Amino acid sequence: MSKRKELEAKLIARLRDDVVCVEKTDPRTIFIDVKRAGIREASKIITNAGARYLCSVGYDNIERDGTLGMIHTFALDDSDQFVCCRTSAPENDAIIESITPDLPSAGWSEREVTDLLGLRFAGHPKPKKLVLADDWPDGIYPLRKDVPHNLVPKGAEDVAYELDEAPPGTKIVPVGPFHPSLHEPEHFAVYVDGETIKGCDYRGFMTHRGIEKLCTTQISYNEVPFIAERICGICGSVHATAFSQAVESAAGLVIPRRAEFIRTMMLEFERIHSNLLWLGVAGHLIGFDTVFMQAWRVREQIMWLCERLTGNRKTYGMILVGGVRRDITPEIADDIRRVMKTIEDDLAIIHRAIEKDTSIHKRTKGVGTITKQQALDWSLVGPVARARGVDIDARRDHPYAAYDEMKFEVPVLDSCDVWATLVIRVIETFEAIKIVRQCLEKMPGGEFFVEMKDSIPAQRHAITVVEAPRGESVHYVITGEDNRPERWRVRAPTFPNLQAVPLMLLDEQFGDFPIIMGSIDPCFSCTDRVAVVDLQTGQASSISKAELDALSRQQQARHASLKG
């Protein structure tokens, strides 16, 4: 607990009366309450003490004491601790000092809070709209408690987002909302001089559907994991696990060890499929469709495995508050071992081919370069950060589920480019296979679900991180009345990484735009927090139920024959 004392001493020495309290209850999380005058100074002190900025959470406390709350969250990666620095501002004077000038990646968090809660930030370098639609009326803040979840305000005509001025001598290339290198609707205005990128502005959040609002007004704790899983079409289990862990931590619920092992396995399955998916997309983005097809062919194995395991290729519905929904039987364990072997062998072939391919080197080495210092300044996470020499991995630094028992390497490279990201994601796939095998080996018997019996007291704060394939996801939960969270904040890995993309693009060639953009594996839906509708199921719903049943049976038969 020395870190806590050290921080407390530093804060009190510098801020004196502005520090309201430093909570001592939770060993892993340090909650610090400061008066709003000291918030910027406090966050500076915390970062200077070696903490890494995660995200900021705003919440509505008007009914209780007439204030809007703001929490800046940080991680102490060396000592497996989190620091949550809380402050508040009265509703009628809703303004606090911005920390963005010190921590650039706080920019979006603060803009989001301004949009959704009406809390303003003095000294913010770019106080533009971020999340809300361009024609959303002023003065309605959707995350405030007095705004109903189903409010549909009247749309306005002729309202458009004002993009940044193009630097002199440049042309604007509009990328998106629909463009083959973006797989979801987002808009980039890329300013090019000839073919050299001189800057870019981003307008995203086009598919914001207010999942957080929905889950804090309509449904209960036990149902949220299923919605959380639908935040992302790729890393659903990550969000479900992160939410469940936050609730379990707030409730003080200890889940069975076997459930933690199964969660670990599901997360690693997701990592394998996501890394292979990304590898394919990266190949496609540099015009190398053979990599795309081959990587996805290998990936198909894990999709079928998950279908046999959970009934679904994706969106498994495995994670519950209190454990998991299905057990791993000895038969399915053999199946898993067999599939892991196939994927390992096939991926090794692809890996060897890519490793020596000079034309892939040409398109990825020295592309999208930013320095380690810039990566740290912008709080990059995941493979994108590890490719820039930043040695962080939530699985190792803040172990959750069964990761404390797992042995795995965290690859860190320092060539700071797209190539390093690619290598890291391939290595991590092999590491994920290792982890799955360890899970099967070491998994204890017993229960895999424990029911939450007591109701969770309101106004408890909890923060958890889960390492998604593309980086760390942060979930912050404030418990509430009526068996549902009062505030739930999801920060997907794309949220910080996307903010640094303009920096990666600067002075690169326009031809490299797709792969630089793609190198962070952007998940716009995570960032926007929407429910992604799979095109395939959309199609399937239009055929009759009998046809669907017949199709499913064919599929099952195919799997059975494959297994045999």
Next chain:
Amino acid sequence: MTTATLHPIWSYVQVLLNLLVFLALAPLFDGIVRRVTARVQSRQGPPLVQSFYDVLKLLGKENIDSTGILPFRLAPVIAFASMLCVIAILPLAGRATAFTAYADAISLVYLLTLGGVAVLLGAFASKNIYALIGASREMTTMIMVEPILFMILLLGVLKTGSLDLSAVIYGTPMAAFGLPGMVMIAVSLFGLQAFVARQPFDMAEAEQELLGGPFIEYSGPNYALFKYYMMLKQMFYAYLPIAMFVPLLGTGFYLADLALQLVLTAVVFLLIGLLSATHPRYRIDQAIRYFGVLFLIALAAIAAAVVL
């Protein structure tokens, strides 16, 4: 060559035959590339005639004229027509057509360039930023690659001392290759993907970056014409090294020569498919460096041919 002995009517039939061979086979050869690519990617791939279906489908679609200006509508017609002219003057399998005598190596290069210029014309007329970037890449590629083509033809001119097309194209294999000839074979192999604008040199169309580049605003029949033009152009560029560097059988049977050349062209397409399936797309700056080296080697070969 052998034209003198033929009846004049035959030389006109020859024109039609040339056109027929190219129009019928170019989409099939495109199908070969698609199939080869598919096999490399562990896919089954489309039927060989898929490119015919594509063109047919496009012909039945609405022709959207997004700019309403004449150059935009004319561009695909000019491109297609220029390619037909190239085919009409081509001495296929060593037999000159009615028009070969009126053309020479220089008009061949002119007509090929005209097709490229028509693509640029359409791109600039469409006033789309993606088309403009694509056009600028296409232009850079043309400036670098056309001289290489010209030098390959020039070797034939130097060998035979004539600009006559039959002499230029078939002069090289008939005379001794020599070192410059061998170098030129290598140059045309290494330049192949650039001539046919396939990976790694499809920067101008670059689907993931430029969404088709110069052709982005085109649809329906106009786009079909461009597609057909591209396929004919690719077949021409795949056929050219075969004609220039593989000697004719000399059996006197025209069909035997033609069949051999076409089979070899199909093999070239196999190679094109393999190369494009195993390469990512280069960036334009990387491509320019590559063309630069190729240009210098070709120049050296020409110099050697002059000196030796």
